[in-house]
Amino acid sequence: MNEQVARAPTNPRKIWIQSYPPGVPEEIAPLAHRSLGQLFEDSCARYGDRPAFTSMGKSLTFRQLEAESSKIAAWLQAKGLEKGDRVAVMLPNVLQNPVIVYGILRAGLVVVNVNPLYTPRELEYQLKDSGAKALFLLENFAGTAQQVLPATAVKHVVVATMGDMLGLKGHIVNLVVRKVKKLVPAWSLPGHSSFKAVLTKGAKTAARPVDVGPHDVAFLQYTGGTTGISKGAILTHANLLANKEQMGTWLETAFLNKPRPEQLQFLCALPLYHIFALTVNSLMGVATGSHNLLIANPRDIPAFVKDLQKNPVHIFPGLNTLFTALMNNADFQKLDHSSLLLVFGGGMSVQRPVAERWLAMTGCPITEGYGLSETSPVATANRLDAKEFSGMIGLPVSSTEIAIRDDDGHDVDLGNVGEICIRGPQVMAGYWNRPDETAKVMTADGFFRSGDMGYMDRQGYVKIVDRKKDMILVSGFNVYPNEVEEVAAMHPGVLECAAVGIADPNSGEAVKLFVVKKDPDLTEADLKAHCAANLTNYKRPRIIEFRDQLPKSNVGKILRRELR
Structure with a gap:
């Protein structure tokens, strides 16, 4: 850990402030944008011809991303969807994903992220619970939707193909996906629109500006709960803008050891429907004018490594399982890893042997953080100028408080194990239509009870030791x-x-x-x-x-x- 003069927190309870890196404030600045749509439009205007997302060799610039997402917003509004209506997105990491998600947000609507691999039972539950009025999905999963849509409130269905945004190469990709790999089972969705037709129709009209404020809902991010019933965590524009700001201040410390590149290259192998990639990759990428390399199928490790050979990356958010799979690939072992600046481990604990092997192989340590769907997600992070793996989940990020509490809700002493409770501007507004479940996890003084058990040391670092839930x-x-x-x-x-x-x-x-x-x-x-x-x-x-x-x-x- 870097030597530094300990900083005294303004609030004596916030002992973690003493361990903050230079330049990281105790509190984030007031939010510069009222909504994610406003942030998106500002970034696209600012970064114009820079590449924003690349998939299967095809890139979209920020300017193109703005234009295509505007067509989605216009089409949704023309279909009669109004501010606050929910739109489900059931897509892997392809270029259509950010185009659709930012189009939905710009139309003043709410994104409902859906795992494309859900079974009909799981999909039906989420569509019904969210009350989604529209669904965007890849043709590979249309057979699942076909089985359940009549039982839901969905009125508008848009079906995309893998090759839709890949130009001439897209025809070959679709042929391989359908005929060679046989990844598209037979389906029939009467009245659906194709993704390309939606873009064509959306181009003929302009999207109306919608007054979206910080406390309007941006995402329903579905997660299991203490009861096991999947619930939509209500994430407002302010929740995600705050978490973006918290991560942004933290990110700057990564360049204390190494110079900042002109444009950061992010690897996006984690699914964009998961809160980790949604915020750390998509939102942070857009906010910082960075370039995200989308990996549609990270389980295909040989193809994944070929992408990395062609596209060196600076920032790599991943999971313990992904790090292990890559390190076991002979071609990955031969890669030049000198471009790596930051490797984030999240979603699950990173095992120390994996972290030590990764550092030996790549020269870049894995930095762990911690968060949940309910916290947008980042609540704690290790210092990004650290030179080694800590085994801790880090310090509470700016404007965030962590309390370690016993079963009666009382704070425990430093070093003692209790439930990790989180308070900050990134904590959700509650669970969608579940006041009873919200009441179970929110304390009277505004802390979210994570269900994870851990302790805080004298420097303010937090360690998870177990889970209170059976999750x-x-x-x-x-x-x-x-x-x-x-x-x-x-x-x-x-x-x-x-x-x-x-x-x-x-x-x-x-x-x-x-x-x-x-x-x-x-x-x-x-x-x-x-x-x-x-x-x-x-x-x-x-x-x-x-x-x-x-x-x-x-x-x-x-x-x-x-x-x-």
Whole structure:
């Protein structure tokens, strides 16, 4: 850690201020923009012909991004959507994603991010719960939407193809995706619009300006909750603008050791529908005039590494699982890593052996931070001028307070373990249509109860030691045992079941399901097939263990902790 004169915080409770890097303020400045749309338009005007996003060899400049997103906004308004209406986006990391998301925000509408790999059951729930009136999706997933749209309030469906924004190369890409790789199952969505047709129609009219203020809703970011019911965290424009500002002040400290490049190159391998990439890649990239390299399928490691060979990057947000997969690739080991300035680890804990191997291979340490969908997401971060992996989740960022509290809501002493509670301008406005669930996680004095257990040391650094919730963390995604159990219990051959997280070298944790049979002929293969039809991949049980009975409390509640 760099030597520096300790700074005294204005509030004696904020002991972490003494450990702040030079130049990082205790509080962020007042927000310079009223909305994300305003920030976006200012950045596009300022950075014009710089590349903003690149996918599969094709780049969009900021000027092009502004023009294309304006067409989306105009089309949505022409369809009668009004300020505050929800629009679902079910896309991987392709150029259409930022075009659509910023178009929705500029029209004064609310973005509902949807995992494209959701099963029909999961998609139907999210569309119904959010009340989405429109849906943008890739043709690869249209078959899923076809099964559920009649049961939802969605009136307008726009279907994109992988090649839509790739020019002439797009025809070849679509041919390979459809005919060679056979990634597009048959589908039929009567009355849908193609993405290209939407751009054409949107170009014929101008988007109306909408008065969007800081406290209007920008995103419904769905996350599991303590009950396991997926809920939309209400993120306002102010929440995300504040988190952008918090990260911006922190980012400057990365250049204390190395000079700042003329244009920062971000790697965007994490999905843009996840809060981590949404804010750290897309929003920070746009705000700083940076260039994001979009990786549509990070599981295809050989293709991913070829992208990195052609496009050296400065900033690499990733997960423990992604770092491991890359380091095990021979071509990645041969890459010149000298361009790397910052590697962020988030979404799940980075394991020390992985961090040490990464530093030895690339020469750039992994810097961990911490946050949740409910905190837009960044709440804490390690110093970006650090030269080694700390194993801590860092210091509360500017304008953020962390309290470590016991079960009665009282602050515990430094070094003692309690629940990590977060207060700051990036904390959500609540859960969508769930005042009961909001009340469970928000304290009377405005702190969000994270459900993670940890402690703070005398320098103000925070360490996570465990989770209070039964939530399972698979490759950075929350899996709630209740949901897995509910799906498993739908199978007629299951009498009782319980899901827990077990350690997994690849994904951090994996789901294990304990089952008491109702039908003695029930097999593991039967149950896994049932779960595959109703749960997206990361939620599915990797291991199923059949038992004669499950441990229970005096009142008959299944004791997951004993199974763990």
